[in-house]
Amino acid sequence: MAGNLLINKIMIDWSQIEETSWLHQIESIRNLDELELKAPVTFFAGENGSGKSTLLEAIAIAAGFNPEGGTRNYAFSTFDSHSPLHEAVRLSRGIRRIRNGYFLRAESFYNVATMEEEYSRGPGGRPKHYHMKSHGESFLAIAQDHFNADGLYFLDEPEAALSPQRQLTLLIEIAECVKRGAQFIIVTHSPILLGLPEAEILSFDEGRVHEISYEETDSYRVTSLFVNNRERLLKELLSDE
Numbered sequence: 001m002a003g004n005l006l007i008n009k010i011m012i013d014w015s016q017i018e019e020t021s022w023l024h025q026i027e028s029i030r031n032l033d034e035l036e037l038k039a040p041v042t043f044f045a046g047e048n049g050s051g052k053s054t055l056l057e058a059i060a061i062a063a064g065f066n067p068e069g070g071t072r073n074y075a076f077s078t079f080d081s082h083s084p085l086h087e088a089v090r091l092s093r094g095i096r097r098i099r100n101g102y103f104l105r106a107e108s109f110y111n112v113a114t115m116e117e118e119y120s121r122g123p124g125g126r127p128k129h130y131h132m133k134s135h136g137e138s139f140l141a142i143a144q145d146h147f148n149a150d151g152l153y154f155l156d157e158p159e160a161a162l163s164p165q166r167q168l169t170l171l172i173e174i175a176e177c178v179k180r181g182a183q184f185i186i187v188t189h190s191p192i193l194l195g196l197p198e199a200e201i202l203s204f205d206e207g208r209v210h211e212i213s214y215e216e217t218d219s220y221r222v223t224s225l226f227v228n229n230r231e232r233l234l235k236e237l238l239s240d241e
Helices: 052-062 086-090 107-121 135-146 164-179 217-228 230-237
Strands: 007-012 034-036 042-043 090-092 100-105 153-157 181-185 200-203 210-211
Touching: 052 090, 052 100, 052 153, 052 181, 086 090, 086 153, 090 153, 090 210, 100 217, 135 164, 164 200
Parallel strands: 042 181, 042 200, 100 153, 153 181
Antiparallel strands: 007 034, 007 090, 200 210
């Protein structure tokens, strides 16, 4: 399966990054020179601030996507906040052509939805009116409108706007697109999305990027602990002693 991926390897040339850059302080990626992808869906998991979104953003930009999100045809900027890591990233591509794609990130979703409205006003455009839907509905609608066969998709914490039921819907959308040749790289804390069968899960904890099982993710462990021991756990956490 890995040999049929749209992107199969990510390489970082750290000589392209200034020695004083804050990027060298991110423990999980500062010694990362190569990252081989093994499955059509790769999850980046780990604690906040561990470098997941920073690396995802750099890969997406290196693949030709706008830093704030959207398709590879989007070219806008409301605030230049992306890191220079993409300048050091090189991608090893597979033999198949990337026909579709989208960079969907929670933090800049409003800006992307606004630009989607503007772009659709052009010749032949069909406005989607994402701002007229709830945050969760519009987030899922973008996925359903843009996910397709032979596409490359980058998702940064897509669960942020979605209920558990809608996360299951998104999981099904991802699985169906994978069957038609799509590839996904996803940053998530969702124990629902992380449960996608045959996905590769890469942890950014312990100061390195390494593969782990679903049951080893903190998302699974903490959720399982809470669901199965809710009363005892809350009693201990909320105790005044």
